[in-house]
Amino acid sequence: MKKSIFYHAGCPVCVSAEQDIVNLVGTENVEIVNIGQDRNRISEAEKAGVNSVPALVTPNGNTLHINFGASIADVKG
């Protein structure tokens, strides 16, 4: 199965959601990307439809925004 991608920015809401998603989906099925640190992946996240973090992009390309940590604008700013 193609992996999901979990985008976050290190915020407390992000860390909590990351643990939940990894538990639910399995660590081998999800790539974790910190766009606060890995800033060259911000545009990739935006193209996938990520408006806020944490967000999970599923293998079929749907974006699930999970709770609310920070907007992409905040991460960029």
Added chain:
Amino acid sequence: MKKSIFYHAGCPVCVSAEQDIVNLVGTENVEIVNIGQDRNRISEAEKAGVNSVPALVTPNGNTLHINFGASIADVKG
């Protein structure tokens, strides 16, 4: 493993997120509850910390709000 519970209210955003969650987590690991129809479970959802639907309550009791379909107030109203 204890099941997660996915609360929704039949909205288009809910249906889309439900398909994604079932694909990711596995249909055997998640109970689907439509609180728009199954209205006696609204209070249970509220106690679990569900403020809007769709939302996933994980086996360890964390609530993940996924995208945004409707507030609980809207579902009740």
